[in-house]
Amino acid sequence: MPTPTLRVVIVGGGIGGLCLAQGLHAAGIDVEVFERDAAPDARLQGYRLNIEPVGSQALHDCLPAHLWRILVATAGDPGPGMGVFTERMRLLMREDAPPTERDSSEQAHAVSRVTLRRLLLAGLDDIVHFGKEFTSYRQNADGTVTALFADGTSATGDLLVGADGANSRVRRQLLPHARRSPVPGVGIGGKLPLGDGKAWLPKEMTSTKNMFLPKRDFLFTAVFRRREAGSATFERVGDQMRAADLDPDLLTQDAKDDDYVMWAYVAHRRALPANLLDTPAGGRGQRLRELVTSRLIDWHPGLRELIAQTPADTVERFDFATAEPVKPWPTTNVTVLGDAIHSMPPVGGLGGNAALYDADALRRALIAVSQGEADLLPAIAEYERAMLKNGFAAVRAATMYLRLATLPNRAVRIIARTFFRLCGVLPPLRRAIFSD
């Protein structure tokens, strides 16, 4: 039966949950978000997120037009395509660059996390509730579902969406058999500001994304360059920011930082000292940077310099885990999106894009329900099919990159490099494997 007065309860106000809330709110659907963090700025990290065309399309479709325009105006250009190199910077393959004349919703954008969060929250003051830690849900006899929070309050709706990230409590209750397992890779990442020239940096570093596949370990780089000076952005969209009740200074807080090259080095856990985290926090960045430098002895000098000149206070370590594939389950009035179901290592920058894809797919399904064109459970079942297919394809891709990064066997690595070289000289093979 159609549910024209649909009420949606979203647990988790991260990228996916807020994108969905924006899309539903714009469509006039009754939606509320319950977020554990105490306040909007409780956990803002100052690095940027690579939004690929699939994520851009979702944000474009879910956000009001003026917020999308502000997002594009404040975003950086991640550059066209991706290069795959050896550690001596011999090109193995260049992924085809998308045509440049495409609409902004079909392009990639390097978005500040701080800016993205503020834009995703804009206009949702009465809809997003902070300091609400979800504990469990209860499915009611009248077909509704109630979310229970640690402060003793609750919220009831026709649908509960678990958008509560990789350690999702909604998933644990809905799918207790779904597992996340640690993967053997350890990541170390940092940011090199591009402020004062850096003429010694290989030009590929400052123009596009790159993957380096040496005989051991792995390096990924991405450039974050603003498309225009901050003052030009204010001139163009400052009024729109103020009209949307957004403070231009707060919105572009970290977009005003220097452009930078972000690097992520990945190695097998066994290859790194077990006591890596024993160093006191103050000296940890320097220790991690020294460790990476010591493993790049025979690499291209520009790559070694990239690591050596990175400010130690930007260098961090990441442990990885990945969701194990989940078989479709009987659909109910509780569903999940994003990292809550298909979390993956951040290698390749796919997780946020997959969460945005889910948000847009679920938005479309729920609009059809609210307009009386579909029944709730079949619409959710169709969403879950598409979400599992897309999300776990991304999990497989991220896991494949990580496997390549941690392959202990040199012979297999040489085969992998030969594979990329073949893709480099055979465009039809490259397109068959890497398009989309």
Ligand SMILES: Cc1cc2nc3c(=O)[nH]c(=O)nc-3n(C[C@H](O)[C@H](O)[C@H](O)COP(=O)(O)OP(=O)(O)OC[C@H]3O[C@@H](n4cnc5c(N)ncnc54)[C@H](O)[C@@H]3O)c2cc1C
């Ligand atoms: C270093 C790094 C770099 C990355 N770079 C990229 C990139 O360039 N591109 C990309 O696409 N992805 C990237 N990712 C991955 C991306 O950040 C995640 O995939 C994405 O944030 C997932 O979005 P989400 O909405 O599913 O979950 P989240 O963004 O994790 O949001 C979950 C929200 O739920 C809230 N929550 C959790 N538990 C509860 C509870 N019990 N009650 C209420 N609220 C709760 C949390 O506070 C949080 O706000 C990167 C990840 C890392 C670690």
